Amino acid sequence: MNAFRNIAFVAARGDAAEVARDRLVARYGDVAPEQADVVVALGGDGFMLQTLHQHMSTHVPIYGMNQGTVGFLMNEYSEDDLPARLASAIATVVHPLRMRATAADGSTHEALAINEVALLRQTRQTAKLRIAIDGKVRVEELVCDGALVATPAGSTAYNLSAHGPVLPLDAGVLALTPISAFRPRRWRGALLSRRAVVKIDVLENAKRPVSATADFNEVRDVIAVEIREAPDISLKLLFDAGHGLEERILNEQFLS
Template sequence: MTQSTPLPSLHFVASDRPEAREACKELQDRYGIVPLEQADVIVALGGDGFMLETLHANLRARKPVYGMNWGSVGFLMNDYAIEGLPERVAEADRTIIHPLQMDAWAQTGEVHSGLAINEVSLLRQTRQTAKLRVTVNDRVRLEELTCDGCLVATPAGSTAYNLSAHGPIIPLDAPSLALTPISAFRPRRWRGALLSHTARVRFEVLEAEKRPVSATADNFEVRNVKAVEVRERRDISLVMMFDAGRTYEERVLAEQFAG
């Protein structure tokens, strides 16, 4: 960065944690309070969950988001430090992510739509296992999947619920989606699939009244669904920023080689 390069103006937001709120005030006292519409970058203080909230709230403004960790999980966040923050942000690497579109048909006939930055997940609502028919690009791939649920994850979401369900970690720049079962009973050995980002996935809920299923796009839930379609919204681009040398891709590699 040359001396003549202007430093970015920063808008600070924080999670509800008292420590994050205190850190936010400290940063505002140091660097000033800039309204969102005048800022170049949003600085989000919290954990990965708050990063997700900030990206959702930023769907209209679509400002780059630089996260600093003040939460329990910080895979998507940078380390917190008050000194030299504008310079860190100016030198940070930018990663573009695209959300998923979920269209869910309820048993009542209503259609509900939502966007997911992490994943779209289907989950059983009762003690009964779910039975799902899985179609990819208009071709049935699984006539009947008996399971607790199934999810489609973006690269950004591949280290969240998807990883807990033993799905693959996907680099952020990979044009791929993860299709991952949750506690699959039949076919027992099916571990999911890596799909092209252009794939259109459709889930049909079999025996929907006996085996009710909910569908969730991040934190937006639709209960008692009978069908769900998922596709990537390539027309929506969101930017996350990571410190130089500590990119998301480097963290993904470290996670995969962790003991």
């Protein structure tokens, strides 16, 4: 239990999360995040992603408690025995994706994504994309609403809604998933090595503009996007024993 003596509590905006933070601080104390052994995030999955991004360079483990809606990345909220729960929590390490996007004006933009990098059409016109893997073109022209590359941790989010596969954390793969593909009609995506470099070029970009989003960082009017895993960045999430992220991802594959 001494490993997590210094706890920083952070909360999403909203009465429930902020009240929960006040109660936990009164009971267990509070330190600034930069002085913490662990950060306890109170909110939903969106707030957990925000917290992970904010503390990406600190290597401090993050333990979430659900005060939001979905809570897939969160533990059950309880004010009791928090030090014991933290001490027995199981750590899951995830690596984000690194996006490098080139816009139509020639500017380049880099961002990290814990869930996915998604390209989406900006207008009523469908997007036309060319997809290359490790320098070899695999799809000459994908006519679609967009496409995404998802991590295992993010495979149950937007990727699953786009009918992409659920990925076990230790599978060592990424999901490349089309979004509402019109041509080729029967292409459902691909499983790629986590070491793969994905290059997506936007065809007819002036007529069919496309945006690229790494989690919640958006770049408009892109002409090319390169996506690869960032193995040099490790994020540590803590989950209660028996309710880890691996178990939740496995359960998602058996839900109707």
